[in-house]
Amino acid sequence: MSRNSMQWRQRPKLPPTHFADPSIYSDPDLFEEEKEKIFKHAWWLAVHESELPAPGDFRTYRHPGDAQLVIVRGEDMKVRAFLNICPHRGNLLVYAPSGNAKNLVCIFHQWAFNGKGDCVDIPREKAGYQERICRNDVALREVRTAVSYGGFVWVNLDDNAPSLESEIGSALDYMLPELEAEPMQTLWYYQARLKTNFKLIHDTNSEFYHDYLHIYNRITGMLKPDTGYFQRKYTAFPGGHASVGSMNVSYESYKSSGRGQLGWPHLAPNGWKLVDLFPCITFNLRTSVLRIDSYIPVAPDDVIYEFRLLGLKSDSPEIRRQREKDSAVIWGPFGRNLHEDLLASSGQGMAMANGSEAMYVLQAREEDLTIHDEVGMRHYLAEWSRRIGRSSSDPYASERLAARAA
Numbered sequence: 001m002s003r004n005s006m007q008w009r010q011r012p013k014l015p016p017t018h019f020a021d022p023s024i025y026s027d028p029d030l031f032e033e034e035k036e037k038i039f040k041h042a043w044w045l046a047v048h049e050s051e052l053p054a055p056g057d058f059r060t061y062r063h064p065g066d067a068q069l070v071i072v073r074g075e076d077m078k079v080r081a082f083l084n085i086c087p088h089r090g091n092l093l094v095y096a097p098s099g100n101a102k103n104l105v106c107i108f109h110q111w112a113f114n115g116k117g118d119c120v121d122i123p124r125e126k127a128g129y130q131e132r133i134c135r136n137d138v139a140l141r142e143v144r145t146a147v148s149y150g151g152f153v154w155v156n157l158d159d160n161a162p163s164l165e166s167e168i169g170s171a172l173d174y175m176l177p178e179l180e181a182e183p184m185q186t187l188w189y190y191q192a193r194l195k196t197n198f199k200l201i202h203d204t205n206s207e208f209y210h211d212y213l214h215i216y217n218r219i220t221g222m223l224k225p226d227t228g229y230f231q232r233k234y235t236a237f238p239g240g241h242a243s244v245g246s247m248n249v250s251y252e253s254y255k256s257s258g259r260g261q262l263g264w265p266h267l268a269p270n271g272w273k274l275v276d277l278f279p280c281i282t283f284n285l286r287t288s289v290l291r292i293d294s295y296i297p298v299a300p301d302d303v304i305y306e307f308r309l310l311g312l313k314s315d316s317p318e319i320r321r322q323r324e325k326d327s328a329v330i331w332g333p334f335g336r337n338l339h340e341d342l343l344a345s346s347g348q349g350m351a352m353a354n355g356s357e358a359m360y361v362l363q364a365r366e367e368d369l370t371i372h373d374e375v376g377m378r379h380y381l382a383e384w385s386r387r388i389g390r391s392s393s394d395p396y397a398s399e400r401l402a403a404r405a406a
């Protein structure tokens with residue numbers, strides 16, 4: 001029997017950890033709190049070091065904590081990040097998404113900065129400022145940067161935030177042998193812009209019950225009990241991170257996949273490992289290619305979804321071509337999985353948009369922490385609740401209580 005409006009909006013008869021209030025996926029005020037309490041203190045994966053191979057190479061990065069950054073490799077080969085703001089009159093210092101420059105020169109009045117953030121030129125400096133301005137006082141604002149876990153460049157706006165290592169803890173240990181086997185190389189980078197909430201993307205990445213969405217997964221692994229699929233277990237780590245146990249994918253079941261026998265150092269043949277990191281990163285090593293998802297929340301219903309596909313720096317042109325082909329088959333922009341994930345996440349964003357009569361979202365599957373258990377989402381939202389100081393199943397409980405008491 002169908003439900004009327006009141007029944008539709010009723011709280012599920014489940015523990016509060018097993019469902020979420022839909023407002024956490026659409027409320028603009030909660031999004032502002034997420035910015036202040038999470039985004040501005042988290043480590044964000046901004047770029048891979050292979051995308052900045054030479055001194056002077058730079059990339060810009062839109063940070064979810066309302067900051068524009070520029071990431072530069074200096075003459076000393078060190079990668080640093082700076083606020084992309086000219087200290088003179090606050091112009092955007094670098095407009096191009098990427099490039100190479102000896103110095104970063106502001107277009108407005110041509111102040112110049114080197115790869116260490118030092119101010120190295122001010123036109124007609126003495127004529128205008130005499131001795132009243134010291135170049136040290138107009139250097140760029142450096143942002144904490146760490147190059148780690150396989151050469152990724154991580155940034156954090158908060159000078160006092162815990163270190164990257166302490167934030168990640170042991171969540172990536174399971175994949176470290178593969179990540180650190182050899183220097184890696186970004187093969188492809190691309191973006192999708194989704195009208196959805198960033199947590200819905202994370203939800204999709206952190207539960208596998210939705211493998212029913214993917215024809216490719218149905219054919220290559222899920223329907224074969226001997227692949228180990230149903231034995232894959234979630235491991236939850238402090239900080240909202242989780243990994244999923246490895247499995248071997250039966251690529252041979254999909255005749256037209258075009259896959260060769262290419263693998264990855266230390267990974268079992270046809271192996272697959274996945275780690276989700278709080279708040280917005282997924283490391284996904286599927287046999288011959290590492291895919292990194294890093295999504296940038298822009299608004300409660302707007303996300304820049306970045307994808308990187310990586311191989312090894314030592315790859316011959318033939319091996320690189322094979323990795324690219326493997327990427328194209330599954331993970332790339334025209335691959336067999338990704339469009340399905342994006343469709344579902346966008347569909348959720350559309351249906352549960354702010355102002356809609358959205359229902360409580362169920363995250364209640366329990367299957368002994370195996371692959372269709374929804375513990376990944378619950379674990380993530382438990383961390384979200386801890387950081388934001390609100391329950392994900394009842395975010396405005398304290399305001400309601402205060403209003404009642406008044």
Ligand code: FES
Pocket residue numbers: 086087088089090091106107108109110111
């Ligand atoms: S604002 Fe950049 S040089 Fe003036």
Ligand SMILES: [Fe+2]
Pocket residue numbers: 204210214337341
């Ligand atoms: Fe998926």
